[in-house]
Amino acid sequence: MLDAMEANRSEKAFDREKIHSGNIGLEVDHGAVEIEVERLLASMTLQQKVHEIRGWQAAPIDGLYYAGGDEGLNIPAFRMVDGPRGARAGMATAFPVAIARGATFDVELERRVGLAAGLEVAAKNGNVILAPTINLLRHPGWGRAQETYSEDTFHMGAMGVSFVSGAQNHVLTSPKHFALNNLEMTRFEVSANVDERSLHEVYLPHFKRCVVEGAAASVMSAYNKVNGVYCGEHPVLLSDILREDWGFKGFVESDWFLGTRSTVAAINAGMDIEMPTGYRFDDEKITQAITDGELTEETITRNAGRALYQKVAFDLANREVPDESVVECREHIELAREVAEKSFVLLKNESVLPLTTTQSIAVVGDLADVANLGDRGSSMVTSSAVTTPLAGLRAFGNEVDLHYYASDADISNIGEFDVAVVVAGLTYKEEGEFIPTQQQESDGSDLARGGDRADLRLPESQERLIREVALTANKTIVLLEGGSAIEVSSWVNEVDALMMVWYPGREGGHAIARVLFGAVSPSGKLPVSFPQSIRQLMDWDMSALDINHDLFHGYRYLDKKAEQPEYPFGFGLSYTEFTLEGLQVERVENRFFLNVSVRNTGDTAGGAVPQLYVSYRNSVVERPVKELKGFGRVELEPGEVADLEIELGDAELCYYDPLDGWVLEACTYELRVGQASDDLPFESTWRFDGEDWLPE
Numbered sequence: 001m002l003d004a005m006e007a008n009r010s011e012k013a014f015d016r017e018k019i020h021s022g023n024i025g026l027e028v029d030h031g032a033v034e035i036e037v038e039r040l041l042a043s044m045t046l047q048q049k050v051h052e053i054r055g056w057q058a059a060p061i062d063g064l065y066y067a068g069g070d071e072g073l074n075i076p077a078f079r080m081v082d083g084p085r086g087a088r089a090g091m092a093t094a095f096p097v098a099i100a101r102g103a104t105f106d107v108e109l110e111r112r113v114g115l116a117a118g119l120e121v122a123a124k125n126g127n128v129i130l131a132p133t134i135n136l137l138r139h140p141g142w143g144r145a146q147e148t149y150s151e152d153t154f155h156m157g158a159m160g161v162s163f164v165s166g167a168q169n170h171v172l173t174s175p176k177h178f179a180l181n182n183l184e185m186t187r188f189e190v191s192a193n194v195d196e197r198s199l200h201e202v203y204l205p206h207f208k209r210c211v212v213e214g215a216a217a218s219v220m221s222a223y224n225k226v227n228g229v230y231c232g233e234h235p236v237l238l239s240d241i242l243r244e245d246w247g248f249k250g251f252v253e254s255d256w257f258l259g260t261r262s263t264v265a266a267i268n269a270g271m272d273i274e275m276p277t278g279y280r281f282d283d284e285k286i287t288q289a290i291t292d293g294e295l296t297e298e299t300i301t302r303n304a305g306r307a308l309y310q311k312v313a314f315d316l317a318n319r320e321v322p323d324e325s326v327v328e329c330r331e332h333i334e335l336a337r338e339v340a341e342k343s344f345v346l347l348k349n350e351s352v353l354p355l356t357t358t359q360s361i362a363v364v365g366d367l368a369d370v371a372n373l374g375d376r377g378s379s380m381v382t383s384s385a386v387t388t389p390l391a392g393l394r395a396f397g398n399e400v401d402l403h404y405y406a407s408d409a410d411i412s413n414i415g416e417f418d419v420a421v422v423v424a425g426l427t428y429k430e431e432g433e434f435i436p437t438q439q440q441e442s443d444g445s446d447l448a449r450g451g452d453r454a455d456l457r458l459p460e461s462q463e464r465l466i467r468e469v470a471l472t473a474n475k476t477i478v479l480l481e482g483g484s485a486i487e488v489s490s491w492v493n494e495v496d497a498l499m500m501v502w503y504p505g506r507e508g509g510h511a512i513a514r515v516l517f518g519a520v521s522p523s524g525k526l527p528v529s530f531p532q533s534i535r536q537l538m539d540w541d542m543s544a545l546d547i548n549h550d551l552f553h554g555y556r557y558l559d560k561k562a563e564q565p566e567y568p569f570g571f572g573l574s575y576t577e578f579t580l581e582g583l584q585v586e587r588v589e590n591r592f593f594l595n596v597s598v599r600n601t602g603d604t605a606g607g608a609v610p611q612l613y614v615s616y617r618n619s620v621v622e623r624p625v626k627e628l629k630g631f632g633r634v635e636l637e638p639g640e641v642a643d644l645e646i647e648l649g650d651a652e653l654c655y656y657d658p659l660d661g662w663v664l665e666a667c668t669y670e671l672r673v674g675q676a677s678d679d680l681p682f683e684s685t686w687r688f689d690g691e692d693w694l695p696e
């Protein structure tokens with residue numbers, strides 16, 4: 001036990017220097033790059049420039065999608081690899097899905113995941129990782145929710161830019177899908193309709209942070225439309241906002257196949273590379289369009305120049321390919337386990353966790369004995385070994401008295417065990433990227449390929465299994481696997497403990513064992529609100545071809561409707577207790593610095609996640625009840641105290657006005673700090689009069 005006062009230290013919630021170190025995109029000599037790009041372009045024929053703005057072929061080559069390149073000119077091709085969960089090329093480290101990493105609220109950890117995933121892509125001769133996915137989890141029924149970090153814009157931006165800066169130590173990144181790709185089943189046709197304020201305040205800031213603060217080398221445009229115009233040919237998104245407003249120097253590549261809907265409109269709007277191959281950007285169509293005066297060679301040169309710019313900026317022609325021994329190396333495997341451990345969200349614990357190895361344990365459910373890594377769409381990663389929950393529990397200690405029951409087993413004697421651990425949840429069949437396939441399961445059944453979820457409950461058979469176990473077991477612990485919110489209200493009162501483990505990656509089983517047996521305390525926080533019922537949320541029509549997006553979804557929507565979720569955004573229990581002991585707030589120039597003192601008042605080590613939300617009083621525009629504007633994570637030994645510094649720039653407090661742009665409003669701001677969105681005991685109120693800030 002450390003002396004309470006001796007271990008006081010101060011940490012930054014977001015240490016820019018640490019997070020962005022080594023990001024090649026931030027170290028570019030733009031003057032020199034511009035000269036080299038001009039030189040290259042001047043030496044290229046129209047044909048060679050057109051070759052730069054399209055992929056080579058529909059199918060990947062060893063997992064790599066090629067685009068552009070010219071050996072004679074020493075211009076390397078882009079070699080693009082998915083994705084957000086690790087390298088989708090051969091065997092690679094399957095990290096926990098992004099929503100799990102979002103639950104860690106640990107930006108430095110996410111930087112490390114970016115570093116590792118980027119390194120493995122580079123070792124496979126890739127030079128672009130098609131990640132991170134940063135589309136907002138607008139509704140938990142979205143099939144690709146697992147692939148993104150959060151329902152919240154600020155949290156998404158912090159996690160996404162951390163991945164970008166880590167990965168761009170080794171390869172180019174491509175935050176995706178730009179923009180408002182928030183529904184899966186109709187993604188090729190749906191129009192996400194959005195007013196300008198909601199677009200700029202809610203749906204774009206995290207992309208902007210990746211592009212401006214993280215110097216993301218590219219952006220992948222989305223399949224869907226925004227306000228009726230396909231993203232792949234959207235002049236406002238691809239030129240006005242991305243380039244005029246944000247100064248983006250990277251390139252835009254389309255999403256695959258239907259991500260490009262035209263030749264002329266797409267190229268003129270600012271689509272720089274058609275992927276995976278040149279259906280629309282083929283020689284004949286481009287030549288004809290130039291002949292017809294619809295396209296100019298200057299525009300082709302502009303778009304090709306953007307691709308070349310990043311090839312030169314990252315010096316792709318001279319980059320060494322790391323040794324393949326880095327793939328699934330011990331360090332990455334241990335990182336995958338650490339991430340999984342820190343991602344688990346303990347939602348309920350009535351004095352049953354942690355377990356001891358002297359207890360007898362019944363492990364129940366088919367999911368305990370399968371590798372459940374997430375969907376089998378483009379973010380899928382295959383690892384050489386995956387530890388299932390059952391294998392992890394068995395490996396934890398051979399003295400553990402453990403018995404496994406499949407889902408259809410007779411559990412009549414389950415009361416003979418001290419505890420029952422039920423592993424339930426979803427798989428790639430119930431949610432994920434919807435890639436129709438003719439593949440059949442081994443039993444001949446159709447291989448359901450994910451998609452959106454019509455409701456948020458578990459399959460009925462699993463709810464029944466949980467209830468049956470809870471009826472006779474001494475203590476019942478439920479571990480939930482899945483990539484988004486799951487409705488638990490119909491059975492959660494019958495069980496003693498509940499933990500969300502997401503799709504925990506190749507080391508998930510070991511992480512589950514270490515957390516269940518208390519080798520490490522759970523510390524995850526929900527990056528998505530868990531509603532009591534889907535009926536608490538906005539309408540959800542998976543067949544919709546028009547969807548209105550506004551300022552409110554997730555906790556912002558629930559707050560507006562005064563609806564209580566089952567478990568709120570930012571919530572998560574621990575095996576220890578943390579107390580926030582004080583809040584100091586000062587203004588320096590155009591920003592606030594908040595110092596939060598947090599103490600571990602329990603008897604085990606753990607990770608605390610102080611969170612800052614802002615509420616507004618007397619605003620002339622509609623504002624959310626509160627919105628997340630800062631968070632950090634501190635690991636604390638029992639008794640230890642740490643000060644967390646959260647920086648809050650005035651820009652974060654502005655609202656967007658279609659006529660005046662960003663407005664820092666003269667009104668009252670409540671800076672509220674706590675350990676979950678519904679637990680904000682500390683507050684510092686400030687009035688801005690248009691000139692000065694005055695504490696109230």
Ligand code: GLC
Pocket residue numbers: 082083130176255256378
């Ligand atoms: C897919 C996905 C995109 C992925 C691409 C290449 O359709 O939408 O995220 O990077 O195709 O696999």
